[in-house]
Amino acid sequence: MCYFPVAKLRGHNLRGNQESHTVNSYLSAAVRENLFLSVGDHLTRLLWCWECGAMSDTELLRFWDEAVKAVDARDWQGVLAKLDDINKPTARTLFATAAAHLALGQLQPAIQALDQTIAKDERLAVGFFQRAGVLLLANRPEEALADCIWAKKQMRENAVIDYRQLGLCYKLYSWQVLYNAAAVHVRMGHWDKARDILLAAAEEKGGARGGTVEAALNSISRREVLAPLLVPEGDVFRPRKEEVEQLKHPIP
Template identity: 70%
Template sequence: MLYTELIRLWDEAVQAVDSRDWEGALSKLTQITEPTSRTLFVSACVYIALGQLETAIKALDQTIAKDERLAVGFFQRAGAHMMAGRLEEAMTDCIWAQKHMRGNSVIDYRQLGLRYKLHTWQVMYNAAAVHCRMGLWEKASDLLATASQERGGGRAGPLEAALESVSKGEVLTPLLVPEGEVFRPRKQDVEQLQQRDFLGKAKVISSMIPNDDFGGFEPLRLQKPGYYEPKGDGSQDSRYMRLRSTYMANGPGELTIPSGGLVFVFSDGALTVSPQSSTMGREA
């Protein structure tokens, strides 16, 4: 599969996700014949949004198979396993997610195209949620108490609320990557899909050389002596001349010509500025 085709389908699927068109997103994702771990993660998120947990778990299995160190993949699959009632599998995924945090308190996935930060306390929260479903309330409380020690922006509130729920014997709702947050292709790759006109559009350009009838490519013009010499309506005295001093216009219709400028002199004395930059003719 061409990489450009992969990017196009991936981008169109993400646009459908943004519009909450889950079926439309799946129609694009299923056309990808060589999915990556990130496009498979997108598929899993769409299946979860549609409530198709078994298919979502299979997509996450493939995601992790392609990237076995993707902590957010284990985290998402742990939540899906819990929702499907597979507690042992959910606990195993929490353990693997914690392992692949690699000692970091947070992993920011924005560089990979996912606008989401996975925190260690979120992984521990899901582990506590599994213990709640197993009836191990004390272990759930211990996990939440340990997680609450990691103070930071927005961490204390949900953990304290979770501790209070556990103390009341209430089962915790598993955490997942927020709906609509998926891996996205790089902006630069998407922009390169647009067609570009490197040659530009043809333009008709009129020559500044009087009576020039050449219609070809300028660099291919034959370079002959006097070839650029304009013709002055049958006059034999027309010629190029270079001004020794600046000529100031005396009225409307006249030009001011700096010293050293080339002019073409017709037989009637009229002056015409020439585009030539080389020295030609005689000095005026």
């Protein structure tokens, strides 16, 4: 059963926009998809090459590493300052930019950074998931619902995507995407629709829900608004430890 209406996402057709893709974008998409199917470090390194243009881009790596250290210190202005020094940001560094803006309560800059994140990598399900949550916080439910649709689409029928291979210590579950879709329908006053989607979320495989869905069902029975799920504060894509070590001890 489909719980999402036919919709368009910020200029994207839900049937896909592969016609406008270049050869490079097809190759990039293939690499990313394989990353979820393989544990080989060489694939992760290949993705890094694709995003940055060259493994020798030590300046980008240094600024990214310094930004991550600022994330750990919860120095959000410092995070933005370091990331602003990157003249060729990648999807993963832009995701960190969005996280910093969100931590500062700056919703519109966070949305803009996530726009750029998704523009860099249109198959990044967690990017759509995060933007859906932020859009809902910004009271833009129609756009948030479209992002829920795209997040589910980019999960490619997987119950979970583990982003540790890409440097993000986070697992995105299909039930979380459905939960946010239900939260959107609640904001739109579609209580029955929200309940149906939550019941579907409860049946999804994988993930410790910890009573989250059950609590949400109780909330909508009392006609209470649901807060969206988001990637936890401080969880950002991080550069590989081996590459950071090379900054300290460069190969002659």
